[in-house]
Amino acid sequence: MRTLTVNTSNQCYSIHIGRGTYQMLPRLMKEVGVEKDRKLMVITDSSVAPLYGQSLQASLRAEGYQVGMTVFPAGEESKNLSVVERVIGDCLQFGLDRSSVVLALGGGVVGDLAGFVAATYMRGIPFIQLPTTLLAHDSSVGGKVGVNHALGKNYIGAFHQPLMVVFDVDVLRSLPARQVHSGLAEVAKHALIWDVSFVEWLEAHAEELLALSPERLTEAIFRGCEVKSAVVSQDEKELGIRSILNYGHTIGHALEAVSGYRVYTHGEAVAIGMAGASRLSVRLLGAPGELVDRTEQLLRRLRLPIRYAENWPLPALLEAMKKDKKARGGQYTFVLSRKLGQVEMVRGIEEAEIVQTLKEISTQ
Numbered sequence: 001m002r003t004l005t006v007n008t009s010n011q012c013y014s015i016h017i018g019r020g021t022y023q024m025l026p027r028l029m030k031e032v033g034v035e036k037d038r039k040l041m042v043i044t045d046s047s048v049a050p051l052y053g054q055s056l057q058a059s060l061r062a063e064g065y066q067v068g069m070t071v072f073p074a075g076e077e078s079k080n081l082s083v084v085e086r087v088i089g090d091c092l093q094f095g096l097d098r099s100s101v102v103l104a105l106g107g108g109v110v111g112d113l114a115g116f117v118a119a120t121y122m123r124g125i126p127f128i129q130l131p132t133t134l135l136a137h138d139s140s141v142g143g144k145v146g147v148n149h150a151l152g153k154n155y156i157g158a159f160h161q162p163l164m165v166v167f168d169v170d171v172l173r174s175l176p177a178r179q180v181h182s183g184l185a186e187v188a189k190h191a192l193i194w195d196v197s198f199v200e201w202l203e204a205h206a207e208e209l210l211a212l213s214p215e216r217l218t219e220a221i222f223r224g225c226e227v228k229s230a231v232v233s234q235d236e237k238e239l240g241i242r243s244i245l246n247y248g249h250t251i252g253h254a255l256e257a258v259s260g261y262r263v264y265t266h267g268e269a270v271a272i273g274m275a276g277a278s279r280l281s282v283r284l285l286g287a288p289g290e291l292v293d294r295t296e297q298l299l300r301r302l303r304l305p306i307r308y309a310e311n312w313p314l315p316a317l318l319e320a321m322k323k324d325k326k327a328r329g330g331q332y333t334f335v336l337s338r339k340l341g342q343v344e345m346v347r348g349i350e351e352a353e354i355v356q357t358l359k360e361i362s363t364q
Ligand SMILES: O=C(O)C(=O)C[C@@H](O)[C@H](O)[C@H](O)COP(=O)(O)O
Pocket: 138, 139, 141, 142, 144, 153, 154, 186, 238, 242, 243, 245, 246, 249, 325
């Protein structure tokens, strides 16, 4: 098992990554002070519950914990306030109090929703992230929790750091290929924004990652979390540098929103967004053309799309980008790259530049 730490101004927590880590959960919980007198609530979805929910609940009960579980329908469509309200109802029914702990067992949607429940239940209780997808190596770290609003992604949320994150790499073996690819997009993002040697490592080991080699996956998650942890430890609430973790997300979130979250996985949308951002970077920041080639080749190698084929209405895409959380005063705001491994936030981008970029990354 490999462990690293996130150090925010008021909380320090560990990320444990390895094989069979769920078996170590009782010991790890003890280490963070979660003793048996504290009630636990597993929050998970309909895909994960039959695979790991019941067994997790049973193993913690066997250790003497009182454990409840609530399950909501799998999918981004569930990431909304009415599901939050229902889940909070289940927590109340089970008798969670302020000393209780939420266990978020699942992918990004579960982590974000369960984290939001933990952030708001009785004004905030602790939670532990148990990510079951590769994508969640990103979303489970850093404390961004929340749900979607009809007008856009993650518009309702909070910063609420977990007590710890426990990643069991064996669990990834049950993931459908498309979910693996989606997670690799966020891994690639961490490399592209921060670390050229990580880009080179991904280029060299793409096939082994796609074949779900546990050692390579552990390394990829560890290195991705290293980047995330370094950034979040400097800027927990996205007042500055943390915005670089949003590379590819201005276009990505817009694509997700206009398509009603039903066409692209988050990672696919972000991959197309990074292809777009690399092109804008060459035009606006004078980044070398190599940036586009390396970015697009890496994403292709990881079986990710770099173009969108559907004819989404341009005004809707532009409107969604104007409402991006990074934007101020309705100015288009993107994270762009000066060179491979180095990015920054750029405000006030001309609409014509974005329209041109969207043309280049659309196959219509
Ligand atoms: O942790 C961050 O900060 C990120 O931006 C990571 C993103 O990959 C993640 O998708 C995040 O949930 C997006 O946040 P948002 O504030 O753009 O909704």
